[in-house]
Amino acid sequence: MASKGKASVKIEEDMRIFIHRQIDLFLQDEHQTEFDFPTNLTNQHRAYIHDYVKNKRLKSKSHGKGDGRYLSIYKTSIAAVTHEDAILSLTPQSSKLLLEVQKGYNSDGSRDVGAKKHNAYRPHSTYLASVSPTVPPPLRGLANVLEERKRLPIAQFHDIILKCAHQNQVLIISGNTGSGKTTQVPQFIMEAAAQKNNPCKIICTQPRRISVVTVAERVCVERNEPLGETVGYQIRLESRVKRTTNLVFCTNGILLRCLMGKCVSKFLKNITHIIIDEVHERDQYSDFLLIALKDNLSSHPHVKVILMSATIESNTFSNYFNSCPVIEIPGRLFPIQSFYLEDVLFNIDTYNSSVKDVKRKILINMEQQYGRTHNSVTANMDDETILLMNDILEVCWIENSPEGFYSFFALVEEEISSIDFQHTETKMTALMIAAAKGYTEIVQKLLNMGANAFMKEKHNYTAYDWACFVHGNSACSELLQSALKQSEPPFSRSLTANSAKLLLDAYHTSVGDEKIDHNLIVDVISYICRSQPDGGILVFLPGYEDIQEQFELLMNRVSSSNLVKVFMLHSKMQTIDQHSVFKPVPQGVRKIILATNIAETSITMDDVVYVVDSGKVKQKYYDSLTSTSSLAATWISQACATQRAGRAGRTKPGKCFRLYSRTRLGALDQFTLPEIMRVPLNEICLHAALITKDVSIHDFLNKAIQAPSATSIKQSIRYLQKVGALDDEENVTDLGHILAELPVDARLGKMLLYGILLKCYESVLLIVSILSINDIFVIPSFQGDKEKAKKVRRELGEESFSDCFCFLRAYQRWIDTRPTAKQRELCNRMFLSHSKLTMVHDLRNKLHAHLCSIGVVKRYGPGGVEDINEFSNNWSIVKGCLLVGLYPNVCYLEKYSKTMKTRFEKKIFIHPSSVVGEKTMKRMKDKDSTLWLPSEWITFEEKYKSGRGSMIRCNTVVSPLSIAIFAGPLHLDESECLIECEHTDAMKCKIAIDDWINLTVESKLAKAVLHTRRLMNELFLKFIENPRTHQLSARDYAIVKCLAELLLQEDHALELTNRLESTVGANRRGCKSQDFRWKSEGFKHNMPPYGVRKQ
Structure with missing residues (x-):
């Protein structure tokens, strides 16, 4: 499909491969900052490079004139994005409570994030x-x-x-x-x-x-x-x-x-x-x-x-x-048998007019050099015999009688002419004429004599095409279709290297290979359905969007949709849809499976005989400098290409149609880039710190077969130090030991520990389980259902401006629905994945059992399940736990520019599936359609590149007070983070949470905020010294209760949902009654529950 906006620059494939390889090598070299391309590039090549590097965080510039003109590319430096000062404005009630906390609860000042040698908690199961x-x-x-x-x-x-x-x-x-x-x-x-x-x-x-x-x-x-x-x-x-x-x-x-x-x-x-x-x-x-x-x-x-x-x-x-x-x-x-793009373009009728023109010239040239195609006898015929054969075919076409063919048969039997002789002008064969006339017996005899059913006349129609056009589904068309399926395709026509390059250049300069050519895939599928024996077709596509686009195009272009059954196979689709692909289809129906790389090795379909390989896969890459993930369609490796082709040969000989050239296959990486070189290394670095004895984390990971970059290792170590899992000397802290023991990602583990400490355990446990399993919603199979799915999310999200809240409400609806059959109905109606919700439920129970087994959670008494769920329905304090785990994933909405920024992005966007984006559009306050949120701060689970921009997903709007207390490192030095405001009101100062987040607040409240933050962190450090035996004292409990009240008041002032259902997690199916018996009634406060707004 045509791309929207400015058309992308198209160049030849060999130049594209050369350019990509040079840029990849440049990016991999951490010491090289500039690269010059040679002067022999054309203007079109330079335009392509300028366009391509925009997605690679590179700059480009052309220099010189005429034949000496060349292009240079540069690496851009990463610097924190500046933003206007954020305001920490508090309600009178919150201000009063903060000052009371500062006055009533002194900090003990005895704990530091570096404290690590307590040895009370070191379990590692063997x-x-x-x-x-x-x-x-x-x-x-x-x-x-x-x-x-x-x-x-x-x-x-x-x-x-x-x-x-x-x-x-x-x-x-x-x-x-x-x-x-x-x-x-x-x-x-x-x-x-x-x-x-x-x-x-x-x-x-x-x-x-x-x-x-x-x-x-x-x-x-x-x-x-x-x-x-x-x-x-x-x-x-x-x-x-x-x-x-x-x-x-x-x-x-x-x-x-x-x-x-x-x-x-x-x-x-x-x-x-x-x-x-x-x-x-x-x-x-x-x-x-x-x-x-x-x-x-x-x-x-x-x-x-x-x-x-x-x-x-x-x-x-x-x-x-x-x-x-x-x-x-x-x-x-x-x-x-494998066929490549040049084979497909030459032997299959395609929609591409540029390819058709080149193909026509190649065929004419082949006829001039080697005689008429597929006719070895013609080259030895004299002009008089050729004229005679032309006359006989003309008589066969004009007269409405099969008798005219008898003269033709006689000349063929005497070996004067070939059975596949083509009329000099029309290129019609006797088989085509007999098919057009509907002479079934003549068609049968010609086929018995060896007539080639694949041959085409000058308009590229075969005998089968003529039979269908003139007579529809007739005995002739059935005979010819059977002959096509029983014979080899015309891929025996070989191309010279020059002809192949002409075809490929025509294709790549008109289509390119950045996007999937869905029309070409339909052409290949149509060819297989029309001319090949029975067998399923497996089409490899990069992602769900391509699968859906291919499905819709296929349905529009396939004339006999009742003769094909199309399946879509993707990891995020409903399990019932995935299982249906394994069921056999009725006799005479062709199975077509549109799939991602999930079909490469994980599953096997025995009825697949044909593979159509787009050569692309969606792969996740991580930029450690900007903490940005990118999910982009990239070329597969040669090993993956072999695996994909192998799907066609499981039960019988198969065919693989590779929609990339032999040249491209040779340029592919031999193997897929190891995961250790393209994902965040936070967990790996923590494990390395636990294993290593006398070497640094960097030196240990450098022993890998292919070591990750020093930058990636360094950034991950900094992250672990920032969250408190490692100290400045890369030693594992108390927190680091506990996080390594928990069977979830480190950031989720920290979230869980705060949930226990702040007595909102069950809500955080469910969120951790959901984030571990990934999105519990499914992608609608049909375009028309997309708006319905968005509406479901909107309703579940209420006024929370939080995807995690939406996930929790969806889980609550599912767990409250019985029996299983009704749960499945609910999932179908609300576009939820029943299998993933079941996995969430099982993981939640297993995580809880694990925490009980290691003594972090008790079943009864102080620290027991009822005790640590006192505030589980306080959504405001639950968001604080989310922020602790997700930091530094924080986004700021700048008021004057109305743009959202992160530390490294001047402008970032909310993912379309997020309820935050949906709510933002619904709650626009100004008529000029500027962006609006109830708070300027969003915490998010993931940031990833999409085209030239970046998006954030799994978002939650949080109050400025939450940022002040929960974001940043465990330890803040007041003398360094408290900054007097210059040239402004002397009554205000700034709190520097880190090197990017600054909050402007009244001076008298700044120290109270920092004091509350310090109290919170001291409670956590005390807790992780030995979570098995830790109990909140009366003083500590009072601090937690005040914090819960503060956060609730601030969210209420922002008109954000601040309460969860009181039955969250309690007495649910599958939860042992002795585990969950608390009455989650929250605590007394002077705020109305969620849903009741200020008048």
């Missing part, structure tokens, strides 16, 4: 191997299962795998999809141990939780044993293992936790084998695990490590482990 390994029991598998195992390709490598594993400490097994390595290798080891009466303890990791469970279940089926005995699994907050379990499947993160802390030697002492599966996926945990394992192998020589990969990247891992041996296992794929 339950996976808490006892010595045992001898596994003998195999009890069923005979038919054993036979099935023997047929797997890996079975013939049984002996060599065991031998290599015995002789080497590290072994790599590279096996294609379907080889059986995941289920069989650990069983080989167990069965050998049982035969030799040797004890063994095997840990086998998988990158995804679902793989851990399914593989463990499959192995138990093959061994004919119950799950949790000899074979078990452990994932986050869920375990099916015993102390005597011989084979444990777990996630990479679980094993990583066992390697942290002081018990690593004890853990490895009881392990005989560690298997890291799917290591080629290069997720951040697997790369981190390899560093930790490599560091520990020399001191634990009895531990055998087996890395299993599905690609040829095995050499990279072999080199990392001192050239350890590699065993290659073949897969069970059928032959796959």
